[in-house]
Amino acid sequence: MTVITAATPAPPRTRKVASRHQWIGLLYVAPAVALVVVFFLIPLGMTAWMSLHNWPLMGEHSFIGLGNYVAILRDTRFWNALRFTAYYTVIVTIAIFVVAFPLALFVERPRPLTNLYRTMFFMPAVVGFASASLLWSWLLNVDSGLFSPAAYDLGLIDRKFNLLATFQPAFWSIIAMVVWKVAGFTMIILMAGLQSIPQDLQEAAVIDGAGPFARFRAITLPLMRRTLALALILSVAGSILAFDQFYIILRGGPRNQTLTAVYWIFNQSFVSFKLGYGAALSMVLLVILVALSLVQLWLLRKPEGLD
Amino acid sequence: MAQAASRNRRLLSRIGEHSTGIVASVLFAAPIVWAVLSAFKPAAEARLPPLPPWPTSGFSLENYATLNSFGDGLWVSAQNSIYVSVMTVVLSVAVSVLAGYGFSRFRFPFKDLFFILILSTIMIPFQSILTPIFLVLTKLGLHNTLTGLVGVYVTLQLPFSIFMMRNAFDAVPREIEEAARMDGAGNLTMLWKVMLPLVWPGVVTIALFAFLGAWNEFLAALVLMTDQSKFTLPVMMTALQSGRFGAIDWGAVQAGVTVMMVPCLILFLALQRFYIRGLMAGAVK
Numbered sequence: 312m313t314v315i316t317a318a319t320p321a322p323p324r325t326r327k328v329a330s331r332h333q334w335i336g337l338l339y340v341a342p343a344v345a346l347v348v349v350f351f352l353i354p355l356g357m358t359a360w361m362s363l364h365n366w367p368l369m370g371e372h373s374f375i376g377l378g379n380y381v382a383i384l385r386d387t388r389f390w391n392a393l394r395f396t397a398y399y400t401v402i403v404t405i406a407i408f409v410v411a412f413p414l415a416l417f418v419e420r421p422r423p424l425t426n427l428y429r430t431m432f433f434m435p436a437v438v439g440f441a442s443a444s445l446l447w448s449w450l451l452n453v454d455s456g457l458f459s460p461a462a463y464d465l466g467l468i469d470r471k472f473n474l475l476a477t478f479q480p481a482f483w484s485i486i487a488m489v490v491w492k493v494a495g496f497t498m499i500i501l502m503a504g505l506q507s508i509p510q511d512l513q514e515a516a517v518i519d520g521a522g523p524f525a526r527f528r529a530i531t532l533p534l535m536r537r538t539l540a541l542a543l544i545l546s547v548a549g550s551i552l553a554f555d556q557f558y559i560i561l562r563g564g565p566r567n568q569t570l571t572a573v574y575w576i577f578n579q580s581f582v583s584f585k586l587g588y589g590a591a592l593s594m595v596l597l598v599i600l601v602a603l604s605l606v607q608l609w610l611l612r613k614p615e616g617l618d
Numbered sequence: 619m620a621q622a623a624s625r626n627r628r629l630l631s632r633i634g635e636h637s638t639g640i641v642a643s644v645l646f647a648a649p650i651v652w653a654v655l656s657a658f659k660p661a662a663e664a665r666l667p668p669l670p671p672w673p674t675s676g677f678s679l680e681n682y683a684t685l686n687s688f689g690d691g692l693w694v695s696a697q698n699s700i701y702v703s704v705m706t707v708v709l710s711v712a713v714s715v716l717a718g719y720g721f722s723r724f725r726f727p728f729k730d731l732f733f734i735l736i737l738s739t740i741m742i743p744f745q746s747i748l749t750p751i752f753l754v755l756t757k758l759g760l761h762n763t764l765t766g767l768v769g770v771y772v773t774l775q776l777p778f779s780i781f782m783m784r785n786a787f788d789a790v791p792r793e794i795e796e797a798a799r800m801d802g803a804g805n806l807t808m809l810w811k812v813m814l815p816l817v818w819p820g821v822v823t824i825a826l827f828a829f830l831g832a833w834n835e836f837l838a839a840l841v842l843m844t845d846q847s848k849f850t851l852p853v854m855m856t857a858l859q860s861g862r863f864g865a866i867d868w869g870a871v872q873a874g875v876t877v878m879m880v881p882c883l884i885l886f887l888a889l890q891r892f893y894i895r896g897l898m899a900g901a902v903k
Contacts, residue, residue, distance in 0.1 A: 336724025
């Protein structure tokens with residue numbers, strides 16, 4: 312006993328008070344942690360658990376092991392939805408960049424009215440996807456909308472054309488709507504990247520006789536790697552989870568050709584009420600997205616040296 | 619001669635730049651302006667293609683009145699949306715300010731684990747865990763309640779807003795706190811009286827993102843709110859647009875879309891600086 316007391320002299324009083332102070336930090340973060348546990352961690356665990364069950368909305372659920380996952384392998388409609396989601400993601404991301412990059416170059420340098428232009432380009436980004444979809448579902452309507460009647464009135468088409476009736480025009484209408492809504496957002500991110508490039512690098516290149524295209528390739532693009540990666544990731548992650556626009560404007564049509572992955576999970580879980588199967592589908596989607604997040608961390612790694 | 623030519627060239631390029639800027643601005647603003655103007659047409663005119671977009675047969679609020687007559691009405695959904703958004707703002711600010719302060723100023727067990735746990739929720743989309751959230755809410759007796767929806771929305775905001783607030787508190791020099799502590803301020807007094815006035819720009823930013831997030835969210839509201847009297851604006855408007863209340867009244871859709879967009883646009887225009895700040899903070903991470 313005496314040895315122990317001798318080995319651990321009472322810490323000075325102030326230290327003890329300070330460490331009790333430190334513990335109070337737990338109280339400060341407790342509400343946040345509680346919310347994350349209740350609305351994130353528990354549901355996440357339940358998703359994994361439910362995916363191993365036959366789980367109807369009403370009545371008993373039963374354990375079926377990997378049954379749901381085996382069913383997924385044969386669920387051609389899910390794979391079609393996944394394939395469509397991938398196709399949409401690639402096309403919409405390219406379209407967003409094709410519009411947003413020139414806009415970013417345009418608003419990057421300060422000159423009169425630049426702020427106004429930035430604001431105008433960005434406005435659709437603060438409107439929700441649901442509002443934007445409702446708005447465009449009206450503009451795209453064949454009788455009461457804008458595009459088809461306007462084209463008819465201008466004599467561009469000889470009878471009104473329903474943009475939403477067949478796959479190609481419907482798909483490209485959605486792409487146009489999403490580009491309209493998202494391009495300003497991507498523009499701001501790209502603009503931040505452009506502005507972080509030191510001006511003297513560009514000037515030195517001009518002195519060395521580099522043309523605008525060579526400068527863009529040798530300076531702008533490499534120095535913007537992390538920004539480009541970030542904009543790319545935000546666009547890809549957002550597109551993979553697309554739901555609102557396809558549900559509101561197209562209801563997954565025409566002929567179920569525009570069902571996205573999230574839409575299919577929504578249908579299985581909340582229309583057919585196959586909760587266990589929906590959970591298994593969610594697990595597949597989740598694995599895909601976590602894999603993407605890991606790619607993202609790799610892409611966003613801090614550059615070594617000037618790389 | 620040469621000087622005049624170069625001045626001319628500069629003038630031409632400036633005209634070119636501004637016409638590009640103006641045309642692009644018009645393209646981005648047009649759909650919004652079109653909807654806002656068309657919503658003021660009388661019902662009979664609103665059914666026709668919106669050419670021109672402004673009302674030609676007199677200014678009218680008929681569409682808003684019609685909208686209010688569908689289902690439980692515009693006003694009920696608007697109230698639901700306002701309640702959900704305001705509660706989300708209040709709670710997410712309260713929770714994130716406390717947590718941001720805790721993570722910035724204290725050392726306690728599992729601190730890093732908790733921080734990483736909260737930030738990592740951003741990797742996993744809530745769309746993939748909606749079914750169990752539905753069941754958890756049922757267990758908590760919060761099924762089909764706006765409060766339950768608020769809980770979900772607040773949790774969605776946490777990774778961004780706690781990250782923002784921790785950084786904001788980190789940026790406050792410790793000397794300020796030490797001086798206040800000398801004067802005998804306790805932890806909460808310190809947070810309220812000393813720290814909050816220094817981190818308020820961060821608070822405005824997270825409040826703005828919380829509002830826009832809650833106001834615009836669609837899928838969770840669609841899944842979790844099954845009773846018409848609990849519909850938020852996006853859910854109610856989608857029900858209307860899908861023809862659930864009979865033939866689609868496009869005038870009412872324009873009015874509803876206007877009601878949904880205008881608060882976002884006003885808040886953005888008024889608080890643009892804070893919005894861009896938040897975007898940059900998220901981007902630099």
